[in-house]
Amino acid sequence: DAKTTQPPSMDCAEGRAANLPCNHSTISGNEYVYWYRQIHSQGPQYIIHGLKNNETNEMASLIITEDRKSSTLILPHATLRDTAVYYCIVRLLYNTNAGKSTFGDGTTLTVKP
């Protein structure tokens, strides 16, 4: 599985957009990008995923570069409740060899009033 690199921490003002970057330069053609977040000591929660097109759901938007070597998770209007650790991972989908999913240390996002 491809590895990902994320900045250890970021700050964002409440109400502003939070843009969290992730590098996955060794991603293979059939690996998807997934984002999760972990609030306090709870289990991580799924946010969004994509292959090569930009994706949007009620929580966030995912922008994947054309070469697929990096992506950005966008929280359009960050609130204090978005303070969490955000993880970017890559893994196969629709494949019996979906294999291991490794998380790394993620990015700690702090939303400030």
Add this chain to the structure above:
Amino acid sequence: DAGITQSPRYKITETGRQVTLMCHQTWSHSYMFWYRQDLGHGLRLIYYSAAADITDKGEVPDGYVVSRSKTENFPLTLESATRSQTSVYFCASSEYRTTGELFFGEGSRLTVL
């Protein structure tokens, strides 16, 4: 109840004791995973399973044993607990044939004295 459940939620044991953490999911997901999360760090994959009777090592498998005789259960055993295994353990499941997102349990907090 539907979902993924872990037990026990909290466990204190002594060095050298055997401990088993249980994980049960009701979705019949193909994949199941065990992660550990040490204080202030990200998740590290211990073992994963692609299906019943199929398991494989993750990043930090030493000192742990897993089995998966039934699709819905994936117990994790520490055969001889050590202080360095004090951690929060998360179980997760996913289905590669749909969205592939990981669903996490609430975690099991293990303290080895």
